[in-house]
Amino acid sequence: MASEEQLAAIKGAKVLMVGAGGIGCELLKTLALSGFEDIHIIDMDTIEVSNLNRQFLFRQKHVGQSKAKVAREAVLKFRPHIRITPYHANVKDPDFNVDFFKQFNVVLNGLDNLDARRHVNRLCLASGVPLVESGTTGFLGQVTVHVKGKTECYECQPKPAPKTYPVCTITSTPSKFVHCIVWAKDLLFTKLFGDKNQDNDLNVRSTDASSSSEHAEDVFERRADEDIEQYGRRIYDHVFGYNIEVALRNEETWKNRNRPRPLYTKDVLPPQPVEQNGNKDKASKTCDPTSVSAMAYLGLKNPQDLWSLKENSEVFLEALKLFFLKREKEIGQLGFDKDDQLAVEFVTSAANIRAASFGIPLHSLFEAKGIAGNIVHAVATTNAIIAGLIVLEAMKVLQNDVKSYRMTYCLEHSSRKMLLMPVEPFEPNKSCYVCSETPLTLEINTHRSKLRDFVEKVVKAKLGMSLPLIMHGVALLYEVGDDLEEDEVANYAANLDKVLSELPSPVTGGTILTVEDLQQELKCSINIKHREEFDEEKEPDEMVLSGWTPALAAEKKTKTSDNGPSSSNASQAVQPEPEDDDELEIILKDPEILSAGNKRKLSDISNTADSEVSRVTGEMQTKSHVEEDDTHTDTIMIDGNSDISKKKRVQ
Numbered sequence: 001m002a003s004e005e006q007l008a009a010i011k012g013a014k015v016l017m018v019g020a021g022g023i024g025c026e027l028l029k030t031l032a033l034s035g036f037e038d039i040h041i042i043d044m045d046t047i048e049v050s051n052l053n054r055q056f057l058f059r060q061k062h063v064g065q066s067k068a069k070v071a072r073e074a075v076l077k078f079r080p081h082i083r084i085t086p087y088h089a090n091v092k093d094p095d096f097n098v099d100f101f102k103q104f105n106v107v108l109n110g111l112d113n114l115d116a117r118r119h120v121n122r123l124c125l126a127s128g129v130p131l132v133e134s135g136t137t138g139f140l141g142q143v144t145v146h147v148k149g150k151t152e153c154y155e156c157q158p159k160p161a162p163k164t165y166p167v168c169t170i171t172s173t174p175s176k177f178v179h180c181i182v183w184a185k186d187l188l189f190t191k192l193f194g195d196k197n198q199d200n201d202l203n204v205r206s207t208d209a210s211s212s213s214e215h216a217e218d219v220f221e222r223r224a225d226e227d228i229e230q231y232g233r234r235i236y237d238h239v240f241g242y243n244i245e246v247a248l249r250n251e252e253t254w255k256n257r258n259r260p261r262p263l264y265t266k267d268v269l270p271p272q273p274v275e276q277n278g279n280k281d282k283a284s285k286t287c288d289p290t291s292v293s294a295m296a297y298l299g300l301k302n303p304q305d306l307w308s309l310k311e312n313s314e315v316f317l318e319a320l321k322l323f324f325l326k327r328e329k330e331i332g333q334l335g336f337d338k339d340d341q342l343a344v345e346f347v348t349s350a351a352n353i354r355a356a357s358f359g360i361p362l363h364s365l366f367e368a369k370g371i372a373g374n375i376v377h378a379v380a381t382t383n384a385i386i387a388g389l390i391v392l393e394a395m396k397v398l399q400n401d402v403k404s405y406r407m408t409y410c411l412e413h414s415s416r417k418m419l420l421m422p423v424e425p426f427e428p429n430k431s432c433y434v435c436s437e438t439p440l441t442l443e444i445n446t447h448r449s450k451l452r453d454f455v456e457k458v459v460k461a462k463l464g465m466s467l468p469l470i471m472h473g474v475a476l477l478y479e480v481g482d483d484l485e486e487d488e489v490a491n492y493a494a495n496l497d498k499v500l501s502e503l504p505s506p507v508t509g510g511t512i513l514t515v516e517d518l519q520q521e522l523k524c525s526i527n528i529k530h531r532e533e534f535d536e537e538k539e540p541d542e543m544v545l546s547g548w549t550p551a552l553a554a555e556k557k558t559k560t561s562d563n564g565p566s567s568s569n570a571s572q573a574v575q576p577e578p579e580d581d582d583e584l585e586i587i588l589k590d591p592e593i594l595s596a597g598n599k600r601k602l603s604d605i606s607n608t609a610d611s612e613v614s615r616v617t618g619e620m621q622t623k624s625h626v627e628e629d630d631t632h633t634d635t636i637m638i639d640g641n642s643d644i645s646k647k648k649r650v651q
């Protein structure tokens with residue numbers, strides 16, 4: 001029960017909720033039922049059918065409508081007297097500036113991506129409004145509190161990079177199904193249906209370039225007048241047969257590994273394509289490209305079935321054929337999308353054929369889709385728990401009850417009757433470039449890299465700035481904005497194509513650049529260090545940004561699966577299966593949700609003397625470990641006074 005004071009604080013509060021998805025729907029409902037009367041909601045999305053199983057404010061009839069607006073209407077039905085202001089918009093829109101943020105007592109995030117989270121963090125810091133941040137992934141979740149000057153900000157700890165695999169594992173020596181998925185999705189699919197100009201390791205690494213260059217030359221291009229069935233079989237024989245034979249020639253590679261088996265269509269399929277009783281007509285009449293399906297054509301109904309090698313080979317050829325026959329216009333610009341049925345069918349079958357070749361167990365389309373789309377199924381209950389915790393923290397923030405702030409982790413397996421683990425928040429990281437203005441250092445080849453590389457790869461991608469302004473002393477090198485004169489726009493555009501050392505105000509080793517985002521009111525200094533050479537594999541961007549160090553050095557490796565934008569990136573991949581038992585076994589829907597902060601804090605705690613906490617943490621680190629004395633636990637403990645909640649951070 002809330003006290004009189006709490007109720008008064010709640011009633012008088014004006015709160016901003018960002019995101020009205022899985023967490024957001026639960027949060028709005030809980031806020032309304034807890035007595036909040038002035039709630040603003042920003043969400044840029046419309047409702048999709050796939051949201052309905054867990055976003056309970058939405059119904060079938062709402063599909064296609066604004067989430068923010070429908071969520072408002074749904075809650076007003078049972079709380080008609082409160083004020084809910086919806087914005088169907090991107091939180092990064094310039095309208096939501098520092099002044100807009102200043103009107104709120106607290107901001108509550110229910111977002112699903114790093115970019116928007118960082119943006120909101122910066123606006124909260126700039127406006128001095130406390131932020132309660134959250135995320136869930138399946139059974140895991142967390143709520144953290146960020147108050148300027150009092151606790152760490154959302155960006156005080158660098159976020160872990162998504163799980164990556166060495167290129168040679170993907171192209172030459174896969175040992176797990178996920179390696180085959182990455183190969184099928186990021187290399188083969190992209191090679192056949194994506195941007196032809198994009199760098200792709202498929203040719204180079206999976207064939208012996210020196211001895212087979214003429215064989216590999218343009219092998220993926222369909223020849224003029226080539227029958228589509230012939231083309232498909234040629235691709236199949238090349239990637240699953242010929243390339244494997246070439247790889248086998250390198251005896252060194254296979255000394256300590258199982259040798260793969262080359263697969264050719266003639267060994268797996270009958271010589272002529274098989275007509276499927278009447279299904280062909282059905283497939284060819286389909287006009288909606290998104291409903292084109294090789295499975296449907298082949299009469300394969302259950303996505304959870306395990307297909308044989310022959311069936312996979314048929315799906316492979318059929319899917320490739322359907323892309324060329326039904327979706328030809330899209331070829332050259334397709335990227336893998338987990339919601340694209342034909343793409344999932346193609347990738348599943350290609351990954352399975354490769355898996356068969358390498359002696360790796362095959363997977364169903366359903367499983368393969370989960371891996372390829374980095375899907376961890378959402379759990380509505382976790383969202384509800386997290387939403388409740390957000391409200392509890394918001395109430396403490398409104399009463400300025402700093403001592404009671406907690407970051408709470410929702411665990412998958414209870415330990416000692418605890419499913420929720422509250423931890424005291426950490427102090428701001430003094431070397432955080434976002435909240436402490438610490439200068440960063442950038443190693444870069446100033447004679448080779450262009451300003452454009454710096455803007456795209458550092459300022460936008462790494463620093464997350466949207467409207468950057470770059471200065472060298474008093475000289476403006478780059479700026480964006482609606483109010484620029486034409487000649488300024490032309491100057492900046494010209495600068496982008498210049499190498500750093502040839503800019504009007506040359507950037508060389510020893511230069512200090514000031515980078516600023518006017519909307520986020522974030523400013524930071526970057527010390528430039530000239531460096532000639534970079535490691536192609538480890539530093540493909542040819543630049544290394546440093547100076548932004550975690551507060552605690554000891555980091556554990558975290559497995560991640562990325563729920564970010566559906567763009568596929570050859571270096572990113574899911575890690576759904578445990579690899580090594582000694583690694584932290586948290587499977588993340590998106591790396592930014594249960595981020596570095598989470599693993600650091602958990603491992604910090606495990607280093608403390610408190611065995612109870614160590615046990616909880618230990619369980620998270622080795623998921624398969626079963627607690628002997630914990631077979632009938634269904635209690636959730638969120639006792640703010642428990643020993644655990646009093647644990648101080650280790651410095």
Ligand SMILES: Nc1ncnc2c1ncn2[C@@H]1O[C@H](COP(=O)(O)OP(=O)(O)OP(=O)(O)O)[C@@H](O)[C@H]1O
Binds near residue numbers: 024
């Ligand atoms: N920049 C942004 N501005 C406004 N809203 C955003 C922004 N980024 C994400 N969101 C919203 O945050 C919500 C996150 O909710 P959730 O994680 O449940 O995702 P979802 O898109 O509803 O579901 P799923 O991705 O699992 O299909 C979404 O409704 C999304 O529109």
Ligand SMILES: [Zn+2]
Binds near residue numbers: 429
């Ligand atoms: Zn910070």
